[in-house]
């Protein structure tokens with residue numbers, strides 16, 4: 683995973699990523715598992731949490747909206 687990062691607390695741009703899974707309830711109140719990425723500032727420890735599911739969805743969207751040349755010059 684590659685994400686632009688600048689710590690909003692200390693301005694440091696070095697970080698490491700950890701993956702965690704958390705139990706959650708889905709729409710049918712069944713227990714489900716959600717995967718999340720933690721981005722942890724290597725300087726001060728400030729942590730951001732990203733939903734792996736949404737992150738992968740938005741990646742696909744970005745790919746889909748990239749301009750495609752159809753060769754009709």
Ligand SMILES: [Zn+2]
Nearest residue numbers: 689692723726
């Ligand atoms: Zn920091």
